[in-house]
Amino acid sequence: MLKDKKxxxxxxxxxxxxxFILFEEYLNEKIENPTLFHFERFKDLxxxxxxxxxxxxxxxxxLSLPDKNGxxxxxxxxxxxxxxxxIVLTGYSDESFATTSLALGISDxxxxxxxxxxxxxxxxxxxxxxxxxxxxxxESEQLYSDLFQLSPLPICVYDIETLLFIDVNEAAVNLYGHSHxxxxxxxxxDIFHDEEIDKTEEIASKIMTHKKKNGEIIFVDSRSNTITFNGKKAKIILSNDITKSLxxxxxxxxxxxxxxxxxWKQSHIVRVPLSQILGLTQLILDDKETTQETKELIIILNNSAKELDKIIQEIITKSKEISLNE
Amino acid sequence: MKHLFIIDDDAVSVLILKKMLSNADFLETPMVFYNGNEALNFFSKNYTSVDTYCVFLDINMPVMNGWEFLDNIQTTIHPNNFMVYLLTSSTSEYEKSKSNDYHCIKKFISKPISKEILNEIKEVFNSI
Structure with a gap:
């Protein structure tokens, strides 16, 4: 018969x-070249x-070594x-204990x-x-646990019956300030602030106010789903803190x-003195006693005022665009 | 009887308008009120349907502004013999379009009023 060469x-x-000699013999019958490390005491191991x-x-x-057993x-x-x-090696006398050792994680x-x-x-x-x-x-369990624990979004799980939290992730601890x-x-x-909602209903997406441990009120975009968690009916609730964006x-x-x-000030307040200047220059120009020299100066003043008026008009037109975009 | 009124809190505006009215040979001497409330009190007591009224009205005034004045006076006056010329430093489109809601408003004028417009108003005023 061919021996296993692995x-x-x-x-x-x-x-x-x-x-041990017997064990080695049995082993060599089936396996070509096993690498064996033999220890007689727990201490050696x-x-x-x-x-x-x-x-x-x-x-x-x-299971019965001179320096440790059971x-x-x-x-x-x-x-x-x-x-x-x-894999535990044992005699008949210890068979019942060997059986219970399986529960401790012993393979065989x-x-x-x-x-x-x-x-x-x-x-x-x-x-x-x-x-x-x-x-x-x-590895798969670890992956799922990581997805929950390391999720950047705060996630809480609570019992539908008792409304007590069953599990929360790291991000939830960081957001609310309560330790796990x-x-x-x-x-x-305890994390809701003035929320009148049915805690057993599923929420698609809702902006809610929650409260932190320090009493600070935050706005969150909240979603929830019903799940079975360790055999209990529970709700998983995801809260995205949108306080900053709001x-x-x-x-x-x-x-x-x-x-x-x-x-508004441009159109009403600033234009008041400007309209006065425009009105006054007109009056001076219309006055028969105004000399030619003064008239020339007043025309310049009038043009400057008109230029200023144009600028104010532009500001008013632009501000109208703001109102329209709302 | 024909009456001329200026309702405006801004003394310089009033001065300019008075001067222009006299330059344009408006025969009447205008009566001046410095806010809508003063004018409202006057018209409530003295308005008659047989007289003719020409009112230069400013919008932004303390106590009672031009719009509030118009809202309050509407039940008292008749637009046929009560002609309002809105004379304001505002150039806002909103206020311009709002002035269409009042029958008594004959024109929306941005300050300063021009000689040409003042002459038109004089023609209308004298023809009545």
């Missing part, structure tokens, strides 16, 4: 030399932890295992008394593949108003 990197923590890299395939762990051992090994699958267990080359090889292959899938799932744990003690009303628009409106006032 280069497996395995760690075996086993203090019983007899068991612990000293080796810096050299444990994700390219290791499996850690085999005997639950304690599992927890300690998991800390340094870099998510490499751990093998009963030493039943061990043979086939079961060992099958377990190695199976757990390597299983771990590959687990890594993919973890403070949020979990708040109800959705204030910006208000400022522009205010400036526009001022501009119109200036235009």
């Amino acid at each position: 280069n497996y990197k395995l760690i075996v923590v086993e203090d019983n030399i007899g068991d 612990n000293d080796f932890q810096d050299k444990i890299t994700p390219d290791f395939d499996i850690i085999f762990l005997d 639950l304690d051992l599992i927890i300690e090994v998991q800390k340094i295992s870099k998510q490499i699958p751990i 267990y093998l009963l030493k008394d039943d061990l043979n080359s086939t079961t060992l090889y099958k377990s190695i292959i199976y757990n390597i593949e299983r771990n590959k899938n687990l890594v993919k799932i973890r 744990s403070e949020f979990l003690n708040l109800k959705v009303d 204030n910006h628009i208000r400022e522009i409106e205010l400036q526009n108003q001022k501009l119109k006032e200036i235009a």
